[in-house]
Amino acid sequence: xxxxxxxxxxxxxxxxxxxxxxxxxxxxxxxxxxxxxxxxxxxxxxxxxxxxxxxxxxxxxxxxxxxxxxxxxxxxxxxxxxxxxxxxxxxxxxxxxxxxxxxxxxxxx
Amino acid sequence: xxxxxxxxxxxxxxxxxxxxxxxxxxxxxxxxxxxxxxxxxxxxxxxxxxxxxxxxxxxxxxxxxxxxxxxxxxxxxxxxxxxxxxxxxxxxxxxxxxxxxxxxxxxxxxxxxxx
Numbered sequence: 001x002x003x004x005x006x007x008x009x010x011x012x013x014x015x016x017x018x019x020x021x022x023x024x025x026x027x028x029x030x031x032x033x034x035x036x037x038x039x040x041x042x043x044x045x046x047x048x049x050x051x052x053x054x055x056x057x058x059x060x061x062x063x064x065x066x067x068x069x070x071x072x073x074x075x076x077x078x079x080x081x082x083x084x085x086x087x088x089x090x091x092x093x094x095x096x097x098x099x100x101x102x103x104x105x106x107x108x109x
Numbered sequence: 110x111x112x113x114x115x116x117x118x119x120x121x122x123x124x125x126x127x128x129x130x131x132x133x134x135x136x137x138x139x140x141x142x143x144x145x146x147x148x149x150x151x152x153x154x155x156x157x158x159x160x161x162x163x164x165x166x167x168x169x170x171x172x173x174x175x176x177x178x179x180x181x182x183x184x185x186x187x188x189x190x191x192x193x194x195x196x197x198x199x200x201x202x203x204x205x206x207x208x209x210x211x212x213x214x215x216x217x218x219x220x221x222x223x224x
Contacts, residue, residue, distance in 0.1 A: 004151075008149070032211065034212075042217070043200060043215035043216060043217050043218055044152065044200075044215050045215070046212045046213075049212075087151050087152075089151075091211070094165070095140060095142070095157050095159075095164070095165065095211070096142065096154040096157060096165065096167075097142075097144075097152075097154065097213060098154070099151030099152050099153070100151050101149065101150050101151050102150075102151050
């Protein structure tokens with residue numbers, strides 16, 4: 001079983017739609033959680049950190065459920081520019097990041 | 110440009126050849142990481158340095174792979190006797206703080222193709 005699991009998608013949604021991605025992690029000792037965004041053939045970039053209380057950044061909302069060991073990302077009012085791969089990432093308070101395979105999002109007009 | 114830089118951006122080589130990649134981290138960052146990413150997968154951790162000390166190596170890093178950071182600034186990743194399975198994007202990242210919220214800043218990567 002992979003340490004971080006995500007549905008690879010693709011998720012094809014129209015502009016303006018709300019879309020949600022989920023991710024599960026296997027190590028209960030995980031300490032830090034992130035969503036990274038990766039555009040095609042580009043490097044990953046931090047989208048947002050995920051805190052136990054949940055957090056929001058504009059159209060993006062991240063939630064963490066430690067009991068069930070899952071993380072979610074909600075994107076509201078999707079834009080064409082949101083088309084990318086979204087990587088779920090965990091950290092065990094060491095220095096390496098553990099990435100999921102990524103979920104591909106395609107927003108169409 | 111104050112971001113992480115990597116050279117070369119692309120490398121095509123024949124099986125059995127040696128290749129070396131370079132990473133220049135953000136200047137004030139003392140931690141430097143190497144990851145490998147294959148098509149359809151997320152990046153996988155290979156190794157990392159704090160200053161010049163190599164602190165952790167993944168089991169993915171076979172004895173054909175060696176990484177150095179001699180002066181605690183730039184780093185090199187060498188692959189000896191390349192195999193077709195080494196074809197991947199090699200990503201470098203840096204930061205200067207561990208623990209929660211320790212964002213890692215990634216370079217553009219070196220895409221290796223082994224023929």
